[in-house]
Amino acid sequence: xxxxxxxxxxxxxxxxxxxxxxxxxxxxxxxxxxxxxxxxxxxxxxxxxxxxxxxxxxxxxxxxxxxxxxxxxxxxxxxxxxxxxxxxxxxxxxxxxxxxxxxxxxxxxxxxxxxxxxxxxxxxxxxxxxxxxxxxxxxxxxxxxxxxxxxxxxxxxxxxxxxxxxxxxxxxxxxxxxxxxxxxxxxxxxxxxxxxxxxxxxxxxxxxxxxxxxxxxxxxxxxxxxxxxxxxxxxxxxxxxxxxxxxxxxxxxxxxxxxxxxxxxxxxxxxxxxxxxxxxxxxxxxxxxxxxxxxxxxxxxxxxxxxxxxxxxxxxxx
Amino acid sequence: xxxxxxxxxxxxxxxxxxxxxxxxxxxxxxxxxxxxxxxxxxxxxxxxxxxxxxxxxxxxxxxxxxxxxxxxxxxxxxxxxxxxxxxxxxxxxxxxxxxxxxxxxxxxxxxxxxxxxxxxxxxxxxxxxxxxxxxxxxxxxxxxxxxxxxxxxxxxxxxxxxxxxxxxxxxxxxxxxxxxxxxxxxxxxxxxxxxxxxxxxxxxxxxxxxxxxxxxxxxxxxxxxxxxxxxxxxxxxxxxxxxxxxxxxxxxxxxxxxxxxxxxxxxxxxxxxxxxxxxxx
Numbered sequence: 001x002x003x004x005x006x007x008x009x010x011x012x013x014x015x016x017x018x019x020x021x022x023x024x025x026x027x028x029x030x031x032x033x034x035x036x037x038x039x040x041x042x043x044x045x046x047x048x049x050x051x052x053x054x055x056x057x058x059x060x061x062x063x064x065x066x067x068x069x070x071x072x073x074x075x076x077x078x079x080x081x082x083x084x085x086x087x088x089x090x091x092x093x094x095x096x097x098x099x100x101x102x103x104x105x106x107x108x109x110x111x112x113x114x115x116x117x118x119x120x121x122x123x124x125x126x127x128x129x130x131x132x133x134x135x136x137x138x139x140x141x142x143x144x145x146x147x148x149x150x151x152x153x154x155x156x157x158x159x160x161x162x163x164x165x166x167x168x169x170x171x172x173x174x175x176x177x178x179x180x181x182x183x184x185x186x187x188x189x190x191x192x193x194x195x196x197x198x199x200x201x202x203x204x205x206x207x208x209x210x211x212x213x214x215x216x217x218x219x220x221x222x223x224x225x226x227x228x229x230x231x232x233x234x235x236x237x238x239x240x241x242x243x244x245x246x247x248x249x250x251x252x253x254x255x256x257x258x259x260x261x262x263x264x265x266x267x268x269x270x271x272x273x274x275x276x277x278x279x280x281x282x283x284x285x286x287x288x289x290x291x292x293x294x295x296x297x298x299x300x301x302x303x304x305x306x307x308x309x310x311x312x313x314x315x316x317x318x
Numbered sequence: 319x320x321x322x323x324x325x326x327x328x329x330x331x332x333x334x335x336x337x338x339x340x341x342x343x344x345x346x347x348x349x350x351x352x353x354x355x356x357x358x359x360x361x362x363x364x365x366x367x368x369x370x371x372x373x374x375x376x377x378x379x380x381x382x383x384x385x386x387x388x389x390x391x392x393x394x395x396x397x398x399x400x401x402x403x404x405x406x407x408x409x410x411x412x413x414x415x416x417x418x419x420x421x422x423x424x425x426x427x428x429x430x431x432x433x434x435x436x437x438x439x440x441x442x443x444x445x446x447x448x449x450x451x452x453x454x455x456x457x458x459x460x461x462x463x464x465x466x467x468x469x470x471x472x473x474x475x476x477x478x479x480x481x482x483x484x485x486x487x488x489x490x491x492x493x494x495x496x497x498x499x500x501x502x503x504x505x506x507x508x509x510x511x512x513x514x515x516x517x518x519x520x521x522x523x524x525x526x527x528x529x530x531x532x533x534x535x536x537x538x539x540x541x542x543x544x545x546x547x548x549x550x551x552x553x554x555x556x557x558x559x560x561x562x563x564x565x566x567x568x569x570x571x572x573x574x575x576x577x578x579x580x581x582x583x584x585x586x587x588x589x590x591x592x593x594x595x596x597x598x599x
Contacts, residue, residue, distance in 0.1 A: 041497045042467050090495075145366045173413060173494040175365035175524050177563035202497045205568060242499035247527070247568040251590050258598035269568055273575045276597065280581060 001032040001067055003053055003085065003164065008062035010048055022048040024220040025062070032163060035190050035197045037211030037228065039204065041242035044217040046200050050166050053198065054085035083112055085164040086157035088150075090172060095153050096141035101132070104141055104152060108160040119159070126159035127152075129193075130185055147178035154182075158189070165189065166198040171206065179203075183210055204246040208232065208267035216243065229265045248272040255279075321391050321486055321518050322377055322408075324352040328385035329372050329541075346372040348541035349386070354534075356485065359512045359519045361529040361549075364538030365563035370490075370522045373538065377488050377520060378408040391485060406435070409479030413491040415471030424466075424474055425450065425459040431482045449477040452515065453507045469500025473507050480511065486518040487511065493525060501525070526553070526567045530588045537562060554586030569593055 010023040022045045030036055030053075040046045051057045052064055055071050055078045063070050071081055089095055098104035105123035110116065127137065130151040136144065141152055150170055157165060167186065171179040187210055189195045201207050207214055207228055214231045216224040218241045224231045232238070235245035246267045252275065256264050261282060263275040329347040332340050346369045354360055364370045375381040376388050379395040391407045393400040412418055421427025425446050432442045450456045453473040458466060463474055472492050479487055489508060493501040505528055511517045521528065529535055535552045537545035539562045545552055552559070553566045556574045566574065573587035573596070583596040 041499055042469075147366055173366075173491060173524070175368075175563050176526070176565035177560075178366055179524075204498070242497060244498045247590075248572070251569060251572065251593060254590050254594045255597060258594055260598050269572050269575060272572055273579065276572075276576060277579055277581070280597070 002065075003030045004028070004065040004068075005052065005059075006063050006065065008052060008059045008064065010052070010057065011060045014060055022220050023052075023059075026220075026222060028215070028222060028225075030164075030196065030198065032196050033194060035187070035210060035212045036199070037207035037214045038198065038200045038217060039202070039207060039214065039243055040217030044241075045220040046217050047168060048220075049217065050087065050168060050198060050200060053164070053166055054082045054087050056087070083108065083160040084162055085166065086160060086162035088154050088157050088165070088167045088170060090168045090170075095156070096149060099140060100138050101127070101141055101144070101152050102137040105155045105159050108156055112160060122159045122161070123155070126155040129158060129189065130155045131181065147174050147182065150174070150182060151185075154185075162195065164196045164198065166200075168200045169202060170199070171201070171203070179206070186210070204232070204244055205248075205268075208246040208248070216241070228267055232267050233265055320353040321356040322352060322354040322520075323389045324350050324376070324386065325388075326351065326386035327373070327376060327383050327388050329369075329376065329381060330384045345541050347376070347383075350541070350543055352388075352536075352543070354518065354520070356518055357512070357516045358533045359509070359531070360521065361532040361535045362520065362522045362538060363524075363526075363529065363535060363552075363562075363564055368538040368562075369541040370538050372541075374410070374488050374490050374520065374522055377486070378410050379404045380410070402435075406482045407484055408486040408488060409482055409484040411472065411475050411479055411487065411489045411492050413494050415468055415475060415495070418475045418478075419463045419471060422462060423459075424455065424461050424463055427463060427474055428477045428481050431478055435482075445481045445483070446477075449480040452480055452511060453477040454503075467500055468496040469503035472496065472500070472504045476504070476507055476511070480515075480517075484517065486520070488520040488522075490522045491524065492521075493523065493528065501528075526565050526570075530567060537564065549588055550586045553588060556585075 005026050005028040008023055008026040009021065011019055011021045013019050038046050052059060058072055066081055069076060071078060096104050098107060102123055105126055106116065106119040109119040109122040132148060132151050132155060136148060141149060144152060170182055174182065183206055186197055190197045199211060211228055214226065214228045215222050216231060223241065224234060232245040232249050235249055238245060248267050248269060252262050252264045252266050252272060255262050260279050262279045266272040266275045327347055327350040328345060330343045330345050332343050335341045350373060362370050372381060376383060376395065377390065379401055382395055388395050390404045393404050395404055419427050421430060428449050429442050429446045432445045450459055453476050455473050455477055458470060463471060493504050496504065508519055508521065512519045523529065530549045532549055535547060535549055536543050537552065544562065553570045556566050559566055567588065569590055570587055573583055573593050577583055577585060587593050587596065
């Protein structure tokens with residue numbers, strides 16, 4: 001059970017002088033149950049790639065298989081595919097159009113052939129799973145905040161009970177809490193409902209925190225494919241592609257360079273914290289051993305921590 | 319005298335029902351006092367809907383206060399004859415680069431403002447040259463804007479504002495839609511304008527990392543300014559920021575977490591170097 005791309009090439013305006021090859025011979029398998037992150041600079045082919053996954057655009061060459069069947073076969077039911085592979089675009093305000101939130105979310109399931117009553121059941125479930133409260137259901141989508149609009153758009157796709165949920169930068173323009181809420185909800189849908197996730201993001205930190213697999217797009221090709229930890233080890237190469245590693249990777253390299261024995265591949269705050277605590281403990285224990293026999297003042301570490309506790313902390317806080 | 323001065327500034331949005339009666343009013347900006355000195359780099363933080371953008375739109379008279387006053391470089395925005403002068407003094411850059419570029423060629427787009435105020439041709443070109451140079455976009459002057467990257471488009475938008483020779487530039491989430499490189503490019507351009515040209519900068523952002531070099535930070539919540547200080551003062555208060563739906567830079571968060579686990583390092587660490595310095599002595 002998977003989406004599979006075989007030798008997929010896509011050219012915009014083929015045969016004209018404006019021809020641009022956006023995807024070059026992509027081979028990629030996305031098994032069900034994965035949380036896949038995609039990064040790449042603007043114009044690297046990310047958006048073109050994800051539009052292939054639910055047959056919004058047709059590859060110039062190569063084939064796309066969904067559960068082993070070519071989705072561009074003549075008798076293939078692409079309408080059904082699009083309800084199983086749901087796509088949430090970057091600007092949710094562009095995909096909301098109904099008079100009120102509930103009707104907007106009902107649109108998908110009604111299109112699948114459900115009655116309004118049945119559709120409402122699905123819509124309410126979907127709205128609940130993105131955390132949008134009942135009091136907003138009768139509001140016009142345009143009265144909602146950015147985060148609420150994004151959730152409504154996600155609910156609109158979820159109401160069709162997709163197996164895959166593809167999100168193109170779902171957190172652009174959201175405040176930090178809104179960012180966390182949306183991503184936590186996506187992670188919840190992945191974990192509790194087993195929905196496969198494809199997340200396109202410009203935030204390396206978010207990818208490091210949530211994705212279990214990461215692919216890096218560059219000039220229409222897959223430059224890296226692996227766990228975020230593995231991929232972010234190539235941070236110099238990523239920088240050359242206009243990307244970066246999460247902040248933590250840089251911090252860990254800096255600390256390691258200064259002689260602290262930390263895991264340089266830690267990419268989240270949590271991992272970095274554990275690794276630093278372990279490294280400090282390791283550094284401290286031989287010193288503590290000495291401290292028992294030597295004068296306490298001569299122990300550089302405890303002298304430093306006394307100074308920090310007394311003076312430095314106060315000074316730094318201004 | 320500050321370049322931007324607000325006194326008990328209020329702005330109310332009104333919602334109408336189907337019959338056109340006022341349904342409710344909402345204060346987006348509520349009793350805000352501000353005094354921003356020329357040449358400062360100011361950052362404004364706040365969750366979605368906290369009133370940041372509404373406040374920013376008062377700074378070049380796109381919105382007029384419903385109560386209170388805002389004075390830009392000595393001009394009250396309520397005085398209509400001053401309106402165009404105010405908008406030349408204080409230029410605005412928005413989030414979406416695609417919505418603010420109108421020219422079909424980069425240099426044409428940058429020249430739009432000066433042309434609009436009726437400058438003679440050679441002066442327009444002089445300003446276009448200057449602005450493109452200041453934002454590092456000279457090499458792209460004859461390009462079509464729609465072939466540029468997001469970061470480059472934003473720099474064109476900034477050049478367009480600079481061509482009006484403003485003393486103040488307001489950027490409302492200019493990097494929200496950009497990739498990491500684009501973010502770095504735009505921030506560098508803005509910092510250069512502030513440092514080299516002395517332009518006052520008001521930066522609204524949701525990226526905490528972008529704020530660490532600011533002179534002052536304001537935090538907004540339900541229309542009020544609820545925190546004000548240097549980045550270090552603001553980011554020392556991790557829990558309070560989280561209550562306002564905000565965050566701290568990841569380095570600061572890591573330092574905070576390490577402190578909670580008993581490691582002796584100061585609160586409010588802002589950079590990698592500070593953290594490394596505190597941990598590896």
